[in-house]
Amino acid sequence: MSPDLERFSINQMTVRQLPMPDLVDACGRSGVTHVGLWREPVRAYGLEATAKLVRDAGLTVTTLCRGGFLTATDPVERAEALGDNHAAIDEAAALGTDTLVLVSGGLPPGSKDLRGARERIADALAVLAPYAAERGVRLAIEPLHPMYAADRCVVSTLAQALDLAERFPAEQVGVAVDTYHIWWDDQAPAQIARAGAAGRIHTFQLADWTTPLPEGVLNGRGQIGDGAIDMREWRGYAEAAGYTGPIEVELFNEGLWARDGREVLAETAERFVTHVIR
Known part of the structure; x- marks a missing residue:
C-alpha cells in the first residue's frame, strides 16, 4: 500500500454500482485498506457474510451509514x-466499526418547530447512546447543509451538532465532519477545534461542491478537485484539532455511478493523494 493511501477510506456510496464482493476486491487491487459501508447493501449481501468478507480481506470498516431520523412526533413512528437505530448499532458492532453516522431527520409533516425537533433528537440519544456504548459503537451526528433542514436533517451546523453531542460522554456521542456540508460556514473551523479538543471528531469525510447543482440536489457531490473546496485546508483544520484517523470520501454523484466502479475507485484514490495529501 502506498503511504499516501494509509488514511484513505472509500465510502461505499461513492462506488455504489460495485457489488459487495467487487468493492472488496477492487479495494485490495487498489491498495485501499479502509471502507465506509451503508446498511442497505450490507443487508442485501448479508450482515454476517459482509463482516466475514471485509475481515478476510483485511479491510477496516471506518463507519456505517446510517442511523438517525429521530424527529418524529408520532409515538409509533418514534418507537x-x-x-431501527438499535438494529443499526448492532450491525455496526457486527461489522467491527466503532462509528455509526446519524442523519438526524427533518421536520415532521406540517411542523415548523426546529427547536422541538432537535430536542427530540436529544431525547432519542439518551436512549441510544448507552446502548451503543455497551457494544463499542460511537454515534456521530452529521450536520447537513441547510438546504436539507426541512426534509432530511434539522442539524445544519457543527455548532448545533456539538450542542447535542456535548450532553453525552465523548466516547458515546460525537460528530461527523463532512466538507460538503460545512465548507460554507465561517464558524466551522472553530467548531472543528471545539470538537477535537473534546475528542468528538468521530469521522472526517470529504466531497467537493460543484455547480450547477443537479435537480433534486441530493446527488450533487463533486469528485475531489472538481469544485470550490480547498481539501488541504480542511484536512489542516481537522489535524490541528487532533484528528489523525481515516479520511473517508463519500460522493453521491450520478455521473460517477454511471461509470465503471473500479475506475471511479482508482480515480478517487488518485484525487485524494493529489488534492488532500500532497
Whole structure:
C-alpha cells in the first residue's frame, strides 16, 4: 500500500454500482485498506457474510451509514425509529466499526418547530447512546447543509451538532465532519477545534461542491478537485484539532455511478493523494 493511501477510506456510496464482493476486491487491487459501508447493501449481501468478507480481506470498516431520523412526533413512528437505530448499532458492532453516522431527520409533516425537533433528537440519544456504548459503537451526528433542514436533517451546523453531542460522554456521542456540508460556514473551523479538543471528531469525510447543482440536489457531490473546496485546508483544520484517523470520501454523484466502479475507485484514490495529501 502506498503511504499516501494509509488514511484513505472509500465510502461505499461513492462506488455504489460495485457489488459487495467487487468493492472488496477492487479495494485490495487498489491498495485501499479502509471502507465506509451503508446498511442497505450490507443487508442485501448479508450482515454476517459482509463482516466475514471485509475481515478476510483485511479491510477496516471506518463507519456505517446510517442511523438517525429521530424527529418524529408520532409515538409509533418514534418507537420504530428507535428500534431501527438499535438494529443499526448492532450491525455496526457486527461489522467491527466503532462509528455509526446519524442523519438526524427533518421536520415532521406540517411542523415548523426546529427547536422541538432537535430536542427530540436529544431525547432519542439518551436512549441510544448507552446502548451503543455497551457494544463499542460511537454515534456521530452529521450536520447537513441547510438546504436539507426541512426534509432530511434539522442539524445544519457543527455548532448545533456539538450542542447535542456535548450532553453525552465523548466516547458515546460525537460528530461527523463532512466538507460538503460545512465548507460554507465561517464558524466551522472553530467548531472543528471545539470538537477535537473534546475528542468528538468521530469521522472526517470529504466531497467537493460543484455547480450547477443537479435537480433534486441530493446527488450533487463533486469528485475531489472538481469544485470550490480547498481539501488541504480542511484536512489542516481537522489535524490541528487532533484528528489523525481515516479520511473517508463519500460522493453521491450520478455521473460517477454511471461509470465503471473500479475506475471511479482508482480515480478517487488518485484525487485524494493529489488534492488532500500532497
